[in-house]
Amino acid sequence: MADKKINLTLNVWRQQAGQEGAFETYKAENIDTNASFLEMLDVVNENLTCSGKEPIAFEHDCREGICGSCGALVAGMTHGSHDRTTLCQLHMRSFEDGDELTIEPFRADAFPVIKDLIVDRSALDEIVASGGYVSVKTGSAPEASTIPIEKNFADSAMDAAACIGCGACVAACPNGAAMLFTSAKVSQFALLPQGAPERASRVKEMVDTMDKLGFGNCSNEYECAVACPKGIDVKHIARLNREFIASRTRKKK
Amino acid sequence: MVELNANIPEGPMAEKWTRHKFGVKLVNPSNKRKYKVLVVGTGLAGASAAATMAELGYQVESFTYSDTPRRAHSIAAQGGINAAKNYPNDGDSVHRLFYDTVKGGDYRSREANVHRLAEVSNQIIDHCVAQGIPFAREYGGNLANRSFGGAQVSRTFYARGQTGQQLLLGAYGALQKEISKGTVNMHTRCELIDVVTIDGRARGIITRNLVTGEIDRHIGDAVVLATGGYGNVFYLSTNAMNCNASAAWRACKKGAAFANPCFTQIHPTCIPVHGDYQSKLTLMSESLRNDGRIWVPKKKDDKRLAAEIPEDERDYYLERKYPSFGNLVPRDLASRNAKEVCDAGYGVGPTGDAVYLDFSEAIDRLGRDAIEARYGNLFEMYNRITDDDPYETPMMIYPAVHYTMGGLWVDYNLMTTVPGLYAIGEANFSDHGANRLGASALMQGLADGYFVLPNTVNNYLADLKRDSINISHPAFEEAEQTAANKLEKLLAVKGTRTVDDFHRELGLLMWNECGMARSEVGLKKALEELPKLRDAFWSDVNVPGSGDDLNQALEKANRVADFLEFAEVMLRDALDRSESCGGHFRLESQTEEGEALRDDESFAYVSAWEYKGVGEEPVLHKEPLFFEEVPLSQRSYK
Numbered sequence: 001m002a003d004k005k006i007n008l009t010l011n012v013w014r015q016q017a018g019q020e021g022a023f024e025t026y027k028a029e030n031i032d033t034n035a036s037f038l039e040m041l042d043v044v045n046e047n048l049t050c051s052g053k054e055p056i057a058f059e060h061d062c063r064e065g066i067c068g069s070c071g072a073l074v075a076g077m078t079h080g081s082h083d084r085t086t087l088c089q090l091h092m093r094s095f096e097d098g099d100e101l102t103i104e105p106f107r108a109d110a111f112p113v114i115k116d117l118i119v120d121r122s123a124l125d126e127i128v129a130s131g132g133y134v135s136v137k138t139g140s141a142p143e144a145s146t147i148p149i150e151k152n153f154a155d156s157a158m159d160a161a162a163c164i165g166c167g168a169c170v171a172a173c174p175n176g177a178a179m180l181f182t183s184a185k186v187s188q189f190a191l192l193p194q195g196a197p198e199r200a201s202r203v204k205e206m207v208d209t210m211d212k213l214g215f216g217n218c219s220n221e222y223e224c225a226v227a228c229p230k231g232i233d234v235k236h237i238a239r240l241n242r243e244f245i246a247s248r249t250r251k252k253k
Numbered sequence: 254m255v256e257l258n259a260n261i262p263e264g265p266m267a268e269k270w271t272r273h274k275f276g277v278k279l280v281n282p283s284n285k286r287k288y289k290v291l292v293v294g295t296g297l298a299g300a301s302a303a304a305t306m307a308e309l310g311y312q313v314e315s316f317t318y319s320d321t322p323r324r325a326h327s328i329a330a331q332g333g334i335n336a337a338k339n340y341p342n343d344g345d346s347v348h349r350l351f352y353d354t355v356k357g358g359d360y361r362s363r364e365a366n367v368h369r370l371a372e373v374s375n376q377i378i379d380h381c382v383a384q385g386i387p388f389a390r391e392y393g394g395n396l397a398n399r400s401f402g403g404a405q406v407s408r409t410f411y412a413r414g415q416t417g418q419q420l421l422l423g424a425y426g427a428l429q430k431e432i433s434k435g436t437v438n439m440h441t442r443c444e445l446i447d448v449v450t451i452d453g454r455a456r457g458i459i460t461r462n463l464v465t466g467e468i469d470r471h472i473g474d475a476v477v478l479a480t481g482g483y484g485n486v487f488y489l490s491t492n493a494m495n496c497n498a499s500a501a502w503r504a505c506k507k508g509a510a511f512a513n514p515c516f517t518q519i520h521p522t523c524i525p526v527h528g529d530y531q532s533k534l535t536l537m538s539e540s541l542r543n544d545g546r547i548w549v550p551k552k553k554d555d556k557r558l559a560a561e562i563p564e565d566e567r568d569y570y571l572e573r574k575y576p577s578f579g580n581l582v583p584r585d586l587a588s589r590n591a592k593e594v595c596d597a598g599y600g601v602g603p604t605g606d607a608v609y610l611d612f613s614e615a616i617d618r619l620g621r622d623a624i625e626a627r628y629g630n631l632f633e634m635y636n637r638i639t640d641d642d643p644y645e646t647p648m649m650i651y652p653a654v655h656y657t658m659g660g661l662w663v664d665y666n667l668m669t670t671v672p673g674l675y676a677i678g679e680a681n682f683s684d685h686g687a688n689r690l691g692a693s694a695l696m697q698g699l700a701d702g703y704f705v706l707p708n709t710v711n712n713y714l715a716d717l718k719r720d721s722i723n724i725s726h727p728a729f730e731e732a733e734q735t736a737a738n739k740l741e742k743l744l745a746v747k748g749t750r751t752v753d754d755f756h757r758e759l760g761l762l763m764w765n766e767c768g769m770a771r772s773e774v775g776l777k778k779a780l781e782e783l784p785k786l787r788d789a790f791w792s793d794v795n796v797p798g799s800g801d802d803l804n805q806a807l808e809k810a811n812r813v814a815d816f817l818e819f820a821e822v823m824l825r826d827a828l829d830r831s832e833s834c835g836g837h838f839r840l841e842s843q844t845e846e847g848e849a850l851r852d853d854e855s856f857a858y859v860s861a862w863e864y865k866g867v868g869e870e871p872v873l874h875k876e877p878l879f880f881e882e883v884p885l886s887q888r889s890y891k
Binding site for chain 2: 140142
């Protein structure tokens with residue numbers, strides 16, 4: 001952990017809900033390279049506050065890469081240019097002294113801007129509400145050991161379940177699609193026996209909801225997988241497509 | 254006047270919960286929909302409680318300050334969740350989990366509550382598996398277990414290093430299921446700013462819409478606080494940035510006693526502090542202590558790199574001092590020992606406030622792949638933050654504030670001293686005593702939410718007389734006015750220092766005087782400093798912007814204002830409890846070997862503090878603790 005200080009120029013998107021937004025330029029000075037990107041924004045905000053200006057609004061909470069709150073386009077990349085990183089886990093050692101950075105909110109039709117870098121991602125909750133769960137009531141579960149699951153399937157389900165719901169996949173997609181997000185949930189349950197009873201209805205309902213909420217279609221750009229801080233694979237989209245077709249052809253009893 | 258009645262059911266320990274479930278009053282299914290329950294917080298406890306009560310038929314209103322319920326900080330729990338399944342056949346049982354938890358809590362928890370926790374632990378695993386949570390599995394397809402500090406059996410279920418995330422997403426899924434049916438009405442970006450009591454009962458809450466600044470009144474038949482702990486009173490902690498004590502503190506100001514506030518947990522394995530810009534500390538799961546060995550150089554101020562220090566010049570101090578538990582001693586011991594070696598000058602790293610957590614032996618024994626499979630994501634996270642590769646060089650770790658065992662006082666039904674007001678999960682004090690064992694927080698949050706509260710809330714609601722009270726009642730009017738005035742006052746100061754600046758100062762004061770080691774002198778000094786800091790805050794804080802839109806500085810200021818009041822109760826509690834126990838170490842009370850010295854004669858009680866006004870001395874009430882099943886003894890992990 002070498003100690004080094006750098007200076008940056010930031011072009012930051014400032015916007016109030018319902019109004020037009022614009023970029024404003026700020027200096028980030030004397031930034032320790034061990035600081036995280038959000039800690040760098042904290043320093044900028046402290047200075048803005050002290051000089052009588054309103055700090056930049058940005059969403060954040062756990063600051064350890066798991067809650068999915070944070071996210072912004074940094075130089076055009078969701079969560080910045082590092083692989084498999086959330087914005088809070090991007091560190092200033094990834095930048096050079098004198099860098100000029102553009103920082104703007106996730107852009108997608110389904111994610112309206114609330115303020116500055118904060119967008120409304122509640123559409124993702126609506127997708128989950130339409131079927132992203134196993135409908136089991138508390139108290140009605142069988143003894144856990146009666147459901148053995150092949151390790152490979154459990155591991156693949158976990159790979160899919162690692163999604164943090166940050167919305168970077170949507171923001172990175174040229175169509176603003178939520179296919180990676182939705183497919184991760186569909187995949188998790190399609191791989192597990194617990195998901196079987198609702199398998200067909202789940203994929204159908206979730207895809208319908210996704211379409212209704214203004215998310216775009218998938219045209220196999222794979223930008224989502226590059227943007228995903230948790231490395232969710234596009235093979236889950238392929239599985240969603242298979243599940244979707246199967247749900248259409250499944251005979252009604 | 255606060256009265257403490259724990260309402261512990263009669264009968265043998267192992268039958269109390271079963272008898273109680275039969276004894277509580279029920280609300281018949283068609284009447285349940287007539288009752289409304291307000292649940293604040295959507296972490297493990299809040300989401301599971303809201304979903305389960307909605308399944309039962311109650312009308313549920315759920316509140317979170319986040320943009321979605323899935324962000325709650327339960328999501329960051331890494332290691333796992335305990336249950337007494339005994340799948341590994343290593344001698345575990347409900348009684349052993351109960352015993353370990355009471356002992357691990359250093360005999361400051363309520364036996365009956367802990368026994369119930371151990372009993373329902375197995376149902377939690379059943380339920381979570383049925384939800385499709387991808388727990389780790391053996392090759393044969395069965396659930397895998399690992400061991401955790403403070404236990405000699407493997408009873409921890411896990412989903413890689415993301416157990417909290419997976420369990421929370423399970424509860425969140427259940428919540429979304431009920432939202433889609435219309436049985437839960439979800440309020441996101443909505444923060445509690447006061448609790449409303451009418452005729453001594455909790456009847457509602459006041460909230461602020463964090464996007465529009467609108468202040469709203471919500472009425473209900475019961476109010477449930479699932480609002481987490483108060484670790485952020487220290488500014489730097491492993492808690493998420495938004496975690497706060499405001500809901501619990503506002504409840505305390507409305508008559509709910511606050512229990513054991515001095516019981517805070519300092520987690521032994523966190524990434525050390527490295528700069529004054531630092532906003533939070535990151536935990537490295539305790540599960541790492543399964544395979545990592547903790548050591549410092551035998552020589553003081555040894556500046557050599559870890560690799561240059563030969564084996565015989567390393568002090569594996571936990572293995573040396575506690576041969577039977579070794580690196581897996583409970584958290585309080587592991588933390589205190591790290592502080593001791595660092596204070597004595599053996600610490601490593603640029604600040605000297607760190608010890609090594611070394612995986613080289615485990616990598617030699619099991620191979621890099623096996624270690625990667627177990628801890629890959631944790632190693633990656635460590636590498637991201639520090640730029641060091643733990644496969645090559647040992648991790649550097651240091652203790653950090655992590656969890657708060659104290660919380661709102663609750664009886665066996667999880668009801669606070671205000672009728673109709675419940676506290677669940679980390680927000681209450683009930684199950685962990687003076688020290689929480691690893692993988693027990695997830696267990697307790699889900700036990701309270703899925704299995705305990707939905708059974709005990711009936712008992713209160715069944716007796717409730719219907720009335721015509723609505724949100725125009727003067728109590729709502731007054732609570733809204735008080736909360737709104739406070740926000741206006743914060744905005745009006747327009748001083749010179751930022752909210753974070755005050756929060757950092759408060760945090761440092763608390764860490765120095767009420768952190769890993771506490772003394773009468775230090776605590777008294779802090780009690781003198783605190784009111785000055787509070788006055789400085791109210792005369793010099795700078796909260797930019799207005800109250801009519803999204804204003805993060807205002808949110809933060811409102812929370813820090815509460816921390817500045819709450820901290821006083823914490824200091825008073827730490828001063829009152831002149832014994833050492835669990836996470837509470839009083840320098841005046843230690844054995845000749847420097848171990849914590851408990852004083853059961855004088856302190857086998859729960860302290861419950863009654864609020865009397867800002868700057869006024871709170872009143873201490875005591876709930877005596879009785880140990881029938883787990884005989885009191887000085888803890889030994891040697």
